[in-house]
Amino acid sequence: MPTAYIIAGPTAVGKTAISIRLAQILGTSVVSADSRQCYKGMEIGTAQPTAVEMQAVPHYFIDVFPPETALTAADYEQLSLEYLQEIFKQRSTAVVCGGTGLYIKALCEGLDEMPEMSEAITAEVNQTYQEKGTSWLQEMVQAEDPAFFATGEIQNPARLMRALIFKRSTGKSITEFRTGERKARPFKIVKAALELPRPVLYDRINRRVDIMMEEGLLKEAEALYPKRHLKNLQTVGYSELFDFFEGKYSLDEAVDKIKQHTRHYAKRQMTWFKKDPEFRWFQADDEEVVKKICEL
Numbered sequence: 416m417p418t419a420y421i422i423a424g425p426t427a428v429g430k431t432a433i434s435i436r437l438a439q440i441l442g443t444s445v446v447s448a449d450s451r452q453c454y455k456g457m458e459i460g461t462a463q464p465t466a467v468e469m470q471a472v473p474h475y476f477i478d479v480f481p482p483e484t485a486l487t488a489a490d491y492e493q494l495s496l497e498y499l500q501e502i503f504k505q506r507s508t509a510v511v512c513g514g515t516g517l518y519i520k521a522l523c524e525g526l527d528e529m530p531e532m533s534e535a536i537t538a539e540v541n542q543t544y545q546e547k548g549t550s551w552l553q554e555m556v557q558a559e560d561p562a563f564f565a566t567g568e569i570q571n572p573a574r575l576m577r578a579l580i581f582k583r584s585t586g587k588s589i590t591e592f593r594t595g596e597r598k599a600r601p602f603k604i605v606k607a608a609l610e611l612p613r614p615v616l617y618d619r620i621n622r623r624v625d626i627m628m629e630e631g632l633l634k635e636a637e638a639l640y641p642k643r644h645l646k647n648l649q650t651v652g653y654s655e656l657f658d659f660f661e662g663k664y665s666l667d668e669a670v671d672k673i674k675q676h677t678r679h680y681a682k683r684q685m686t687w688f689k690k691d692p693e694f695r696w697f698q699a700d701d702e703e704v705v706k707k708i709c710e711l
Contacts, residue, residue: 417503417602420708422512423448423519423688424609425681427620429699431464433609434512435471436705443506444473446498448513448522450491451650454482456639459632460652462623475502482639482647489529492521499602516687523606525598532584540580541646544572555579562588571683607708608688609699617678624674627652633666651676 420441422434438445447453451461453476463477475498480486486494495511495518502509511522520526544552552575557564563578581589611619636656639648643657652673659669688694695711697704 417499417506418508419499419522419600419602419604420508420510420711421448421519421523421604421606422510422609422708423514423516423606423694424699425616425684426462426514426677427623427681428609428611428616429619430512430514430609431462431468433699433705433708434510435464435468437708438472438510440705440709441506441508441510443508443510444475444502445510445512446495446502447474447476448491448495448511448515448518449476450486450515450518451647452477452513453480453486454478454484454647455480456482456635457647457650457653459627459630459635460650462627482642482645485646488517488521489526491518492526495522496600503602514684516684523600523604525596527592527594527596529581529589529592530585532580536583537580537646540576540583541649542644544576545649549575552576552579556582559583560588560590562590566590570679604693605708605711606691606694607711608694608696609704610685610696611699615700616681620677620681621674624652624670624677628670632656636660651680 420437422430422437424430434445449461451457452463454461455478457463458478464474469477476491476494499509499511511519513519549572552572553564553569556569556575556579560578560582563582568574568578578589581587610616632652633656636653637660639653640657640660642648643653648654648657655664655669655672655676658664658672659666664672697707701707
């Protein structure tokens with residue numbers, strides 16, 4: 416049976432480099448599990464693998480869709496299974512690398528069948544969120560879907576928006592559709608997660624934001640600004656610069672906000688992955704980490 420090695424962990428921990436080294440040893444390809452790196456024109460802000468890294472091993476789900484394409488976790492489940500099927504025709508292993516926990520869950524376990532949500536309600540909630548922020552989302556979800564609010568995902572704007580849109584579209588709580596049933600996969604799954612001491616990780620995040628700015632993140636965000644209403648651009652690294660363009664912050668303040676929000680995102684990622692007992696955890700700066708993952 417073929418094997419898919421999952422490499423997960425928080426942003427800036429070093430997943431890309433380690434997944435490439437692992438894929439080179441295994442002689443296989445990498446499938447991204449990042450919900451934003453798949454979009455064109457967002458290379459710097461989403462820390463897409465570089466051209467050199469892409470040449471080192473074949474990559475899937477990187478820089479392939481325009482930002483107007485609204486992909487869901489269900490779309491990713493289908494796409495990633497197709498990518499793995501293609502890889503397994505030639506190789507007995509594949510590497511899946513990313514920090515989007517819901518995408519990894521979709522690939523490994525499948526998703527519950529959900530009714531469709533209203534596009535009009537989706538647009539309305541997104542717009543109001545942009546105007547009023549996370550505190551408004553929390554208040555609305557607490558009032559309209561207390562069952563979801565009680566699950567503890569109240570610090571994750573994306574989950575809050577989905578819950579609120581779902582409730583307003585269907586009249587039911589999204590928690591009613593969570594069956595917990597796991598789909599069988601025709602391949603073995605090995606889950607490895609990377610971590611670093613928090614001060615080290617936060618320093619890496621801060622330095623990476625500075626490097627992104629040096630590499631042209633401001634210009635990239637400027638090119639995307641006319642499309643700022645798109646859900647895929649309501650993303651850390653772009654939202655803050657859009658606010659700078661609109662005079663809400665100075666550039667220095669916007670950069671500080673990017674660092675702060677990225678640190679918060681990394682903390683949420685760690686919380687998500689730590690809840691999954693199937694992950695084996697490794698220090699990302701361990702020189703033997705790739706060898707240890709190969710031995711799983």
